[in-house]
Amino acid sequence: MTYRAQKGTKDILPYESHIWQYIEQVSKKILEDANYKEIRTPIFEATELFARGVGDSTDIVAKEMYTFEQKGRSLALRPENTAGVVRAFIEHGMHRLPSPLKLWYKGPMFRYERPQAGRQRQFHQLGVELFGVSGPSADAEVIQLAMQVLSEFGLDNLMLELNNIGCPGCRNEYKNRLKQAIAPKLSEFCVDCRLRYERNPLRILDCKNEKCIGLLASPGIEQVICGDLICEPCKEHFRELREYLEVLNITSYKINKRLVRGLDYYNRTVFEITCNELGSQNAVCGGGRYDPLVSMLGGPDTPAVGWAIGMERIISLIAPPEGKPLDIFIVSDSLKEALKNAFEVRKLGFSADLDFSGRKFSKQLEKASKSGAKYALILGEEELRTNTFTVKNLVSGEQQRVAGLAGFFKLLGHN
RNA sequence: GCGGGCGUCGCCAAGCGGUUAAGGCCUCGGAUUGUGGUUCCGAUAUUCGGGGGUUCGAAUCCCCUCGCUCGCCCCA
Numbered sequence: 001m002t003y004r005a006q007k008g009t010k011d012i013l014p015y016e017s018h019i020w021q022y023i024e025q026v027s028k029k030i031l032e033d034a035n036y037k038e039i040r041t042p043i044f045e046a047t048e049l050f051a052r053g054v055g056d057s058t059d060i061v062a063k064e065m066y067t068f069e070q071k072g073r074s075l076a077l078r079p080e081n082t083a084g085v086v087r088a089f090i091e092h093g094m095h096r097l098p099s100p101l102k103l104w105y106k107g108p109m110f111r112y113e114r115p116q117a118g119r120q121r122q123f124h125q126l127g128v129e130l131f132g133v134s135g136p137s138a139d140a141e142v143i144q145l146a147m148q149v150l151s152e153f154g155l156d157n158l159m160l161e162l163n164n165i166g167c168p169g170c171r172n173e174y175k176n177r178l179k180q181a182i183a184p185k186l187s188e189f190c191v192d193c194r195l196r197y198e199r200n201p202l203r204i205l206d207c208k209n210e211k212c213i214g215l216l217a218s219p220g221i222e223q224v225i226c227g228d229l230i231c232e233p234c235k236e237h238f239r240e241l242r243e244y245l246e247v248l249n250i251t252s253y254k255i256n257k258r259l260v261r262g263l264d265y266y267n268r269t270v271f272e273i274t275c276n277e278l279g280s281q282n283a284v285c286g287g288g289r290y291d292p293l294v295s296m297l298g299g300p301d302t303p304a305v306g307w308a309i310g311m312e313r314i315i316s317l318i319a320p321p322e323g324k325p326l327d328i329f330i331v332s333d334s335l336k337e338a339l340k341n342a343f344e345v346r347k348l349g350f351s352a353d354l355d356f357s358g359r360k361f362s363k364q365l366e367k368a369s370k371s372g373a374k375y376a377l378i379l380g381e382e383e384l385r386t387n388t389f390t391v392k393n394l395v396s397g398e399q400q401r402v403a404g405l406a407g408f409f410k411l412l413g414h415n
Numbered sequence: 416g417c418g419g420g421c422g423u424c425g426c427c428a429a430g431c432g433g434u435u436a437a438g439g440c441c442u443c444g445g446a447u448u449g450u451g452g453u454u455c456c457g458a459u460a461u462u463c464g465g466g467g468g469u470u471c472g473a474a475u476c477c478c479c480u481c482g483c484u485c486g487c488c489c490c491a
Contacts, residue, residue: 004482004483007482007483058489059488059489059490060489060490063416063489064489064490079490080490080491109491111489111490111491113488113489113490114416114417114486114487114488114489115483115484116484116485116486116487117484117485117486118490118491119489119490119491123491124491125491126491127491192488206489208487208488261490262489262490263490272490272491279485279486280485280486280487281489281490281491283490283491284491285491286490286491287491307491308491309491310490310491311491312491313491314491331449331450331451333449360447360448360449361448361449361450361451362447362449362450362451363444363451364450364451365449365450365451365452366450366451366452367451368450368451368452369451369452370451370452376450376451378449378450380449380450381449382449390449390450392450392451394451394452395452397450397451397452399450
């Protein structure tokens with residue numbers, strides 16, 4: 001019997017872990033420089049939290065969640081992390097912490113979908129959430145951070161798309177106007193759109209079906225989409241956001257009136273960053289403002305904005321730096337001495353490994369060479385007898401005899 | 416949930432009905448009983464994802480199944 005990783009899950013193997021460490025380290029630096037603090041929440045929560053928080057009519061909740069029963073409670077693996085962070089925010093009374101509260105997270109998310117390029121069932125997101133600022137300066141900071149993180153990885157061909165989907169009040173109005181406009185032609189739309197018409201009409205704007213796209217471009221409907229039907233405060237929020245973005249030197253974005261995010265909690269600002277080198281699943285970052293969510297989940301009315309980056313998707317695009325080479329490889333006739341000296345050398349802050357097989361010198365040295373180590377520390381019979389080491393520079397091939405570890409470090413000190 | 420492509424050693428692969436399933440990389444051993452990264456030699460798949468069938472004979476043909484992969488949908 002052999003076992004394989006489950007469909008849509010992947011092992012992160014030893015020779016790729018440094019890519020992850022690199023991404024984590026670089027993004028952590030950027031986010032913490034902007035005073036965001038890390039939060040780690042559980043990977044499962046009450047199913048109810050996601051049903052309410054993400055929205056039970058969304059695909060994510062309706063058909064992509066891993067749920068299970070435990071003593072009569074329905075639990076779910078998190079499909080995204082905003083709901084969990086908001087739950088923690090409320091549970092720990094974080095609204096009493098100095099405002100704004102800026103959090104970041106990274107970790108695995110789970111969605112039961114058919115895997116394909118850029119889409120797994122267990123995948124990783126890096127995200128930020130900013131609580132307590134209702135003005136668009138917060139939207140701007142958060143968007144700028146996303147751009148900074150992505151550009152730090154040398155990602156080109158990025159496209160920032162931006163939209164304002166209004167607040168609960170004006171969005172309803174907008175929805176109704178859209179439905180009115182679509183109604184006469186509803187029968188020509190695809191099956192999915194006809195369902196969306198009832199459940200969540202704004203999602204029709206997001207349909208990729210060519211026919212639907214054509215219909216949306218027809219005069220009566222397009223006017224509604226481009227007609228800025230959102231309320232004056234929402235429009236003002238958007239105008240100001242654009243001013244802030246300009247201050248931050250973010251000017252090459254596209255306003256996409258048809259950008260509607262798939263999660264129910266967003267209001268006003270929504271955005272997406274896509275990369276045209278990615279193929280079909282081309283979103284690397286998605287986010288927006290979600291002012292109603294905290295109170296919806298039972299907390300005090302608190303405005304918030306955030307985003308999430310798909311880590312696997314950026315990994316497929318970046319060329320990571322080389323991993324750090326090993327400092328020292330110990331070659332010895334005595335396994336005991338090799339082990340002991342590896343330990344001594346590590347205590348002093350060097351990385352060190354040894355050959356555990358007790359093979360002959362040529363093989364041990366071959367292993368040392370292939371390990372990529374900078375130095376071989378040779379401890380043969382003769383060295384052991386005279387209490388010395390032979391240090392070989394594996395790059396230049398030079399070697400010399402030194403007296404004890406102290407002599408070795410003295411030698412390293414000169415390099 | 417619906418479509419397309421693919422499954423031969425840890426990895427990359429040749430083979431496309433005829434007795435022992437190329438080759439390369441990696442790994443291991445030897446040349447080299449204390450000196451590597453070069454070179455040379457040698458070892459490693461009773462078996463071709465799995466199960467049936469056709470045939471004197473199958474990795475090669477047929478059926479089923481499993482897995483991977485790409486796209487739709489959805490999203491990070």
